[in-house]
Amino acid sequence: MTQMEGMAGATGTIGATGTIGTCAAHGDGAITLALNAAESRVQAAALRDGEPLFAQEWHVPSQGTELLAPALADAFARMRLSLRDVRRIACVQGPGSFTGLRLALSTAAGMARALGAEQAGLSYTQLLACGPLLPRGAVLWVLTHARRGLVHMQSFRMPGETADATSLADVAGAATAVPSPLPEALTPVEAATLNAAVARIVAARFGNVNPAAGTPAAGCAAAAAPVYLMGSGATRNRAALAPALAALLPGARFLPARFDHPAPALLLPLAATAAYGPDDVQPLYVRPCDAEENLPALAAARGMDPDQARRELARLTSAPLAGAPLAGAPLAGAPLADA
Numbered sequence: 001m002t003q004m005e006g007m008a009g010a011t012g013t014i015g016a017t018g019t020i021g022t023c024a025a026h027g028d029g030a031i032t033l034a035l036n037a038a039e040s041r042v043q044a045a046a047l048r049d050g051e052p053l054f055a056q057e058w059h060v061p062s063q064g065t066e067l068l069a070p071a072l073a074d075a076f077a078r079m080r081l082s083l084r085d086v087r088r089i090a091c092v093q094g095p096g097s098f099t100g101l102r103l104a105l106s107t108a109a110g111m112a113r114a115l116g117a118e119q120a121g122l123s124y125t126q127l128l129a130c131g132p133l134l135p136r137g138a139v140l141w142v143l144t145h146a147r148r149g150l151v152h153m154q155s156f157r158m159p160g161e162t163a164d165a166t167s168l169a170d171v172a173g174a175a176t177a178v179p180s181p182l183p184e185a186l187t188p189v190e191a192a193t194l195n196a197a198v199a200r201i202v203a204a205r206f207g208n209v210n211p212a213a214g215t216p217a218a219g220c221a222a223a224a225a226p227v228y229l230m231g232s233g234a235t236r237n238r239a240a241l242a243p244a245l246a247a248l249l250p251g252a253r254f255l256p257a258r259f260d261h262p263a264p265a266l267l268l269p270l271a272a273t274a275a276y277g278p279d280d281v282q283p284l285y286v287r288p289c290d291a292e293e294n295l296p297a298l299a300a301a302r303g304m305d306p307d308q309a310r311r312e313l314a315r316l317t318s319a320p321l322a323g324a325p326l327a328g329a330p331l332a333g334a335p336l337a338d339a
Contacts, residue, residue, distance in 0.1 A: 030087035033111075034267035035068075037104040038096025038124040039144070039232060042068055043264040044075065046086075047272070053079055055265040068107055086115050090271035093121035094284030095144060095152040095189055101283045109280045120274035121281035122267070125154040128231055129183040130266045131259045136160025138226075140183065141201055143233030146191055151233030152286055153190060153197055155204060156183035182269065191286045194237055198244045201227065205249060226251035232260045 029049060036043040045055040054075050060067050076083055091108040094101050112119050125142040134140060138158045143151040159181050192200060205227055227249065234241065235257045245252045299309035 028087070029085070031081065031085045032088040032090065032271050033072075033086050033117075034090040034122070034271040035104045035108055036092040036122070036124070036127065036262070036264070036267060037068070037100035038092050038094065039100065039261060040097075041261055042071070042100075042104075043262075043267060044068075044072055045264050045267040045271070046075075046081075047268050048085075050272070052265065052268055053081065055263070055268065057264045068103065083111075084115065086111065087117050088120070088271070088276050089117050090120045090122050090267070090274045090276075091281050092124045092127060092267075093281050094124060095146070095191075095286040096124050098283075098285060101285070105281055105283055112280070118276035118278060119281050120271070120276045121284075122270045122274060123154075123185075123189070123284075125152065125189055125231075126156065126183060126185065127262045127266055127270055128259070129156045129158070130269065131262055132228070132230065132255055134158040134160055134228060138228060139186065139205070140228045140230065141234075143197065143229060143231045143237075145232040145236050146286070149193060149237075150191055151194070151197055151231075151237065153192055153200065153233070154188065155186040155201075157186055158183055182273065189284070189286060194240050195244075197233075198241060198248065201229075201245065201252070202248045226253055228253050228255055230255035230259045235260050 031046055031048045031053065034043075034045045041057045041059050043055075043057040046053040056071070056075055058067055058071060073083075089108045089112055091104050092101070093105060108119055111117065125144065128142045128144070129140055132140070136159065138160060140156045140158055141153060142156065143153045146152050187200075187204065190200075229241070229245075229252060234254055238254055242254065296306040296310075299306045
């Protein structure tokens with residue numbers, strides 16, 4: 001096993017060993033490629049017949065569009081692989097950065113057309129949930145940064161391990177271990193303010209809250225098991241979230257910041273179990289983009305008619321990825337972290 005070299009900000013492994021058993025069913029010698037650019041890291045991983053080939057990431061918040069295509073070409077060349085053997089492309093579809101999602105999805109769509117590959121969408125919140133090892137049946141809330149005062153959130157029931165963990169250090173020790181089966185989604189992904197996020201977490205745990213007292217209904221607190229929070233949204237907003245949760249849900253625990261970004265190898269089990277098809281994967285934005293909300297002011301500042309600008313934005317954001325610019329087109333140089 002060797003470290004991939006020669007790429008700025010690159011980490012990960014090339015020539016990885018091990019088996020992703022669920023992917024062995026393909027057994028056709030074709031390569032499955034997985035991509036992620038939901039937050040500030042660009043990640044790629046590949047496997048063939050259940051065997052991991054490489055898993056790599058680049059921390060390049062302002063250079064993702066210029067890096068992804070040559071980085072993939074470099075990884076395939078170093079492994080002496082052919083892009084022509086890629087028959088399945090899995091891509092994180094959201095929630096996440098608007099620019100990052102569009103970058104990865106348009107790259108996947110372009111490659112799929114050129115290679116005749118099928119595509120599948122992956123959940124970024126589930127990808128993050130695959131990182132920590134938590135007790136069986138534990139509830140994990142994944143909160144990612146949406147913009148100031150707003151998070152994307154979704155809860156999962158963890159498959160866990162047979163032994164109960166006795167401390168946070170025990171349950172959060174392995175950033176790249178992959179539980180099997182995958183974490184089970186308990187709630188849909190949604191965007192929420194910090195106050196709404198606290199209320200959602202408490203309500204989901206206890207079923208009801210005494211609105212007058214602002215505390216859980218009598219008898220619920222003793223029966224409730226601790227819940228866990230993780231992700232960039234939890235870390236960035238911990239100072240606001242922790243006091244509110246301490247009052248309403250004292251057993252809640254925040255996982256360490258090292259889990260804010262998934263290890264690139266975690267893409268592989270999700271890609272192995274994904275449902276592939278001929279259609280482009282569409283982005284899961286969850287919230288309106290900042291440009292849409294600020295459009296009237298932006299248009300007026302540029303001497304444009306706001307209504308015409310609104311219609312043009314609607315056309316662009318509703319267009320299939322087939323009509324979107326591929327990596328390296330007008331998006332070049334745009335940062336991944338767009339509030």
